[in-house]
Amino acid sequence: MTLRTRGAGALLENGCKSLPGSARGEEADHFAIPPSTFPFSRFTVASSLSLLCISVSATIYSSGIEQLSNGYGVSIEVATLGVSVYQLGFAFGPLVWGPLSELFGREAVFLATFSIFTLFTLGTALARDISSMLVCRFFAGAFGSSILVISAAIIGDLFDASDRGPAMSFYLVAAFGGPIIGPLSGSFLAAATTYRWIFWLLTIFSGVSFLAGALVPETYSLVRLNRLADKLTKTTGYIHRSAQAPATDVAIATTIRVSLIRPFQMLFQEGIVAFFAVYSGFIYGLLYGFFGAFPWIYHRERGWSTGIASLPFIAVGLGMLVAVGANLYLNKSYIAKTRAHGSQLPPESRLVLCCAGGIALPIGLMIFAFTATPSVHWIGSTVGGALFGFGFVGIFLSMTSYLLDTYAPLYSGSSLGSTACIRSFAGAAFPLFIRQQLAGMTTQWTIFLYACLAVAAAPVPFVLVRYGAHIRSGSKFASKD
Numbered sequence: 001m002t003l004r005t006r007g008a009g010a011l012l013e014n015g016c017k018s019l020p021g022s023a024r025g026e027e028a029d030h031f032a033i034p035p036s037t038f039p040f041s042r043f044t045v046a047s048s049l050s051l052l053c054i055s056v057s058a059t060i061y062s063s064g065i066e067q068l069s070n071g072y073g074v075s076i077e078v079a080t081l082g083v084s085v086y087q088l089g090f091a092f093g094p095l096v097w098g099p100l101s102e103l104f105g106r107e108a109v110f111l112a113t114f115s116i117f118t119l120f121t122l123g124t125a126l127a128r129d130i131s132s133m134l135v136c137r138f139f140a141g142a143f144g145s146s147i148l149v150i151s152a153a154i155i156g157d158l159f160d161a162s163d164r165g166p167a168m169s170f171y172l173v174a175a176f177g178g179p180i181i182g183p184l185s186g187s188f189l190a191a192a193t194t195y196r197w198i199f200w201l202l203t204i205f206s207g208v209s210f211l212a213g214a215l216v217p218e219t220y221s222l223v224r225l226n227r228l229a230d231k232l233t234k235t236t237g238y239i240h241r242s243a244q245a246p247a248t249d250v251a252i253a254t255t256i257r258v259s260l261i262r263p264f265q266m267l268f269q270e271g272i273v274a275f276f277a278v279y280s281g282f283i284y285g286l287l288y289g290f291f292g293a294f295p296w297i298y299h300r301e302r303g304w305s306t307g308i309a310s311l312p313f314i315a316v317g318l319g320m321l322v323a324v325g326a327n328l329y330l331n332k333s334y335i336a337k338t339r340a341h342g343s344q345l346p347p348e349s350r351l352v353l354c355c356a357g358g359i360a361l362p363i364g365l366m367i368f369a370f371t372a373t374p375s376v377h378w379i380g381s382t383v384g385g386a387l388f389g390f391g392f393v394g395i396f397l398s399m400t401s402y403l404l405d406t407y408a409p410l411y412s413g414s415s416l417g418s419t420a421c422i423r424s425f426a427g428a429a430f431p432l433f434i435r436q437q438l439a440g441m442t443t444q445w446t447i448f449l450y451a452c453l454a455v456a457a458a459p460v461p462f463v464l465v466r467y468g469a470h471i472r473s474g475s476k477f478a479s480k481d
Helices: 021-031 042-072 076-104 106-126 130-144 146-158 161-192 195-213 221-236 249-269 271-301 313-341 347-371 378-407 412-457 459-473
Strands: none
Touching (some): 042 076, 042 130, 076 106, 076 130, 076 271, 106 130, 106 146, 106 195, 130 146, 146 412, 161 271, 161 313, 249 271, 249 412, 271 459, 347 459, 378 459
């Protein structure tokens, strides 16, 4: 008896006796997940809701920093650590949760980690001193970071490459809608009540997201295949096992060790992963730097109120939405070319938007640098912010699709975990020094410096368009389908 799962190449072996055809069909129907061609399926919506929750949690904290500083009697710098330690949790978590989701399945890892994330989020609402707050923030980030890789991996499990574009757009709207929704909602909520209501709101949101995510069944093909093998063994009395299942406890322990080492291997041995890890880390750090820069620029320098000073984030969000729309349009072109070509297009065809984003991002930063001063009308800086948002999401959309096309279904979790680790370190570092830079170098020259660095990084996607196929040919992790 042989069953195949989508893209996995995994076999279910029965060396003893084949089941009757009716039994095989019944078990196959039990095993199969209905094909997902519509991006707003319950699988995508539930996992994206969880992703939105952890991304809002990452950014909404910054809205209450001044109140929290006064309430706990600590400096602004110490209060800002709540943003950084959460990102440090994001840095370490994916290195564990990505590989474990490939070993034990997406469902088990989600249920375990997100329930603990919800408890630590509750801890932030109850924290009575800054030490307790920072500890809870770190562990909330560490356990919540599992969703960074699991949500994207679920899309890789369920969607073929030609159908993945719209689903990835929906995924990244959730991932990067948080950085817009968080500061906006948190600023007005903190102004109307107290900073503690920010964390009570997060706790409620976490509970709802956990219940929604718990409705998503296991999607990882190899884990489902192993479960089917166990069921057939109990039902028929004959031993069935997946060709890739560990045979002994020693083999299982070895598999866990290998799985946990794999993200580091991919980070240092896979040129594609290394390229995107560094590039995404830089622009992700910039986004989180903006959380400190915007209050400085619009509240301190322009004199706007706390809530109004968060409104320019809307411009960044609009730029992000334009990038999502562009991705949907390009995906239609991708599908048409796939059908005309008669076979799957190479992953490098996903990088069109990444190249455009790599150009738009430094242009947006340049505009922002020279229009952020109070003497220039605010509309100029919001135009720069919109271009930054377009470039940011354009890069991430293409990057994530490229990694899924290259490493799905077996190693998508590890590749996404590697890149998430590096960018989370950057997201933790930038908020710690951005205010000091703005004060010491002035707003104009600080942003101009980052614009120059963005120009230097812009060739990365163009290099992969030219040499990506050659790099993939020497990879031991890249899909050979």
